[in-house]
Amino acid sequence: MFRQVDSLSISGTGTLNGNGASYWKTKQATYITLEHVNDVHIRDIHSINSKKFHFNIHNCKGVTITNIHAIAPADSPDTDGIHLGKSENIRVSGANIATGDDCISIGDGVTHMNITGVNCGPGHGISIGSLGKYQGEKEV
Template sequence: MRKIEGGGTLDGQGASAWGQSQCATRPYTIGLSSIQSAIVHDIHSINSKMFHFDVYNCNNVTLSHVNIIAPSDSPNTDGIHISLSSNIRVFDSNIGTGDDCISIFAGSQNVNISGVTCGPGHGISIGSLGNKPNEVVKDVHVKNCTLIATQNGMRIKTWASSNVGEATSISFEDIIMDKVNNPIIIDQHYCPSHTCSFQKSLVQIKDVTFNNIRGTSNSLVAVNFNCSSSLPCQKINLNDIKLINDNNAKPTIASCANAIGHATGIELPPSCLKPALES
């Protein structure tokens, strides 16, 4: 079992590189590649030039009690980026950065995240998927996390014009949102450059559960399911959702496009999911 531990701080001195093009290749602070069984704990990482921790093609890796800090405007400084990896655990950590606090990318499965406080940042994200053929993420479980003033809360994203792929068996449970812009979001028209062709996404999103999600939304649309018209989101489950408008001026709303599922328990905002057709 490999270990990276201690109470020290790794300073990536990222300010010297953040002004470069976002397409420029920049170093990660810690890269874990093709590792079988490892533990990372009690590590502090600040101001990475790009990802703070990159977990690539690994199996059985645990990250705990890591503290990650970068300015909210620092580009591509994901806290923990996971790709092509399985049996990954992240717990009891604080992440504030300029991009996703945790990003779960293609080829990842059996990922468990708990006890993470995120903010600032872009939230906890699955994707983006569909840039290459057959990109799949499955068995991801996020529980008992808090997001503070982040751009997004729990997000699944696929490219606006995508290849075939899948995101399935995903759950977000016992999540607190504090002034989050997009607390619950599925975006199958993701295109940060705004130059995509916007063809229909071919990534199938299914079996996704949001359970006991509570707190405040900075936007009126607290639940946004913008799914593909060619492959609608299937089996989306909402249970006990209570997201109120931060300024209390208007009630929050839900927006659904091509999203099939059901809601139970508290529905704030009221669910807009389309029920599945009876067979």
């Protein structure tokens, strides 16, 4: 987890293997999480078998995600490629996401987002919303 950081860059040519199969039944773990992080650049990351969301971005500003790969089996639960909430100025481009859940899930409070050149499947594609469960949720 990265919390309350400015000007963060995450990049690499290796593969992050979350070995998530043992966690998929319990749903008690997270993977790469960014909270209250501003001016973020994530590029050239390969993530496989995350324990939950491959990239969880919450309360962040100015996030650029380029050329990432997120892979998990078709039956892996909650392995969204990218999950966003309460964040703004998000750019995602050149991603290949093949997971058991959402390719990209856009939750409440996300504003000013641009998605281009993203290949999704076999999961649910790009999901916007899932709103109404909690009181006080913001619009997308």
